[in-house]
Amino acid sequence: MTKVVVIGAGNVAQHLIVAFKESNQIELVQVVARDVTKLSHLLNSSLLTSSFSEIKKADVYVLAVNDTAIEAVSKQLPFSNQLVVHTSGSVAMTDLDSNNRKGVFYPLQTFSKTKAVNFKEIPICLEAENEADYKTLEALAKSCSDVVYSVSSTQRKALHVAAVFVSNFVNHLYAIGNEICQENQLDFDILKPLITETANKVQLLSPTAAQTGPAKRNDTTTINSHLTFLKDHNQKEIYKLLTKSIIDHEKKL
């Protein structure tokens, strides 16, 4: 049984709280949040505190706070030599205060407050300063997820950048697809099966093998007709750059 204290009340904190509560190998000892009312729908008030002075003993302290607050909050902890981890993709492990043992517990997923996720399928990327702490984090991670990876700070940064491409930027391309549909009185629903299938394909094929479309075929007739069709400057620029990138990518194969 791993005893855990979570610090934070945001999106990631809430998803972690739910996942930790559901596991029978984890004891969620306490959650520390500035505004505990944000968590009253998830937890009994006896498990909540807004004061670091009331913080309970645990095996792992999980700082699920904003990237910019990680360093400062880690300095406020009123104890030393405990295992303190943050949950960020983009903050180095060494940004944590040196009063405690450092680690990272990074769930690689896009969390929305309004949509539940199956935590078991979320890859957890772990980092620790020593083998014993790594084992503690590994036990914690495996208690709530089936996919656990050891990832260094540099690799985690790479992963975070890659995640921006395959999730944030991808979602923005969905937004542009939606824009084009609205401009032409088309229901965005028409595109949804295509969006699903495109994501499904790369679960089985490599993205290079899965690539289709006019740019892959270097079909300049279709490309030019699309560029003529697009009136929005921004949409045009994105079309040009990504088309060029696909053509260059194909040449290198």
Next chain:
Amino acid sequence: MTKVVVIGAGNVAQHLIVAFKESNQIELVQVVARDVTKLSHLLNSSLLTSSFSEIKKADVYVLAVNDTAIEAVSKQLPFSNQLVVHTSGSVAMTDLDSNNRKGVFYPLQTFSKTKAVNFKEIPICLEAENEADYKTLEALAKSCSDVVYSVSSTQRKALHVAAVFVSNFVNHLYAIGNEICQENQLDFDILKPLITETANKVQLLSPTAAQTGPAKRNDTTTINSHLTFLKDHNQKEIYKLLTKSIIDHEKKL
């Protein structure tokens, strides 16, 4: 029972052949292909011909050939006043030869030879010159798919452009994510649940509501640290342009 002749042996033709064969409201009368051996795994040789002079009578002739071949093939058909449709997202209905009645039967999906799809979920976009022909196409489409739309040539072009954004370009962003993983000795598998969840989210939320990440938050610290991390010129340019586009998009909300 709608009688259909398919002309073509490529990717789309093969997926249509399978879907038409599976429907008990469609009679696949014949398939015309230059190289009939390409289809011998799908069809009995009695249903195959490589000669237009042997072409059988049908209610609908489906030209599932390359975009560039549609016009020429439509001119070779040895009959007149029949319903002839193409399956392309980017070719106008009027490109078909005027000897016959024109229509479009455009399944909006990304087809790979190596991956089966559930045709029932594929939106079919229909266009015809008159109501009677539209009804024939609608019956045909509804016999193999649950999602059928009436889409004009202009709308179809918009849809094709939108599809390039939400599928071809999205897949290319997956390829860049894969590249970044490889450069950092990371398994692309780590990103797969994120890819799935990002596609799942926009089935329920609008892309704008689903947007997350540093660009949405205008988090210049993270954005600059990512730009410093990226060494590849092309990856950097795409990162910059899409980040700017997200920031501009958020400002307009």
